[in-house]
């Protein structure tokens with residue numbers, strides 16, 4: 001029987017660098033994970049492409065997906081919906097491939113309930129002031145939205161102890177290496193070789 005893939009959830013406050021870290025990981029050809037593109041009702045930022053960065057939806061379309069059970073998880077975050085398409089995730093895991101989700105903390109909590117054996121990694125900022133600087137430097141939010149995201153960030157950081165691992169995103173390369181090492185270690189931990197040895201010992205008897 002084909003082994004199922006591993007569900008990897010990268011979460012953490014807005015602006016910590018989840019997208020930057022994810023893009024760096026996926027920029028390498030040897031990366032074996034499949035990225036699940038989220039749905040959102042947020043408007044595209046300059047340069048964002050529908051079907052690449054997100055599937056951009058109206059509120060009506062998103063609420064229809066919720067009512068049809070098409071989302072593995074969803075959350076309303078600073079005035080917009082964000083959610084993960086359930087069919088894509090389940091099918092890709094069934095195909096034996098690892099799926100990588102990059103989502104906020106409320107959504108990660110819901111995924112934990114449905115996939116308790118997923119791998120949950122919290123990306124933490126070096127400090128709150130550095131987090132605020134990163135959101136502001138990105139230049140995508142108004143001053144009011146930066147404050148809203150910082151309020152959320154304080155709540156989210158309190159929940160980091162619920163994760164399997166916390167990785168500090170001080171330097172992007174270092175954070176990526178740690179995440180890849182965690183995933184590799186998790187695969188080794190799950191690879192059960194006992195049946196093979198039991199069989200060998202049986203043959204010897």
Ligand SMILES: Nc1ncnc2c1ncn2[C@@H]1O[C@H](COP(=O)(O)OP(=O)(O)OP(=O)(O)O)[C@@H](O)[C@H]1O
Nearest residue numbers: 014015016017018019020134137138169170171172
């Ligand atoms: N290690 C780092 N050191 C300095 N700047 C960083 C680092 N990681 C990311 N950044 C910068 O911080 C800003 C926010 O990064 P990014 O958009 O990846 O965050 P995010 O967690 O994905 O945010 P959101 O959840 O809002 O989408 C970007 O301008 C990015 O270039």
Ligand SMILES: Nc1nc2c(ncn2[C@@H]2O[C@H](COP(=O)(O)O)[C@@H](O)[C@H]2O)c(=O)[nH]1
Nearest residue numbers: 014038039074075082083084102103104107
């Ligand atoms: N619960 C979910 N959160 C998601 C999903 N996709 C992205 N996100 C998170 O939302 C915030 C805001 O994102 P932004 O692109 O507007 O900056 C951020 O923390 C994302 O990680 C999802 O499918 N579900």
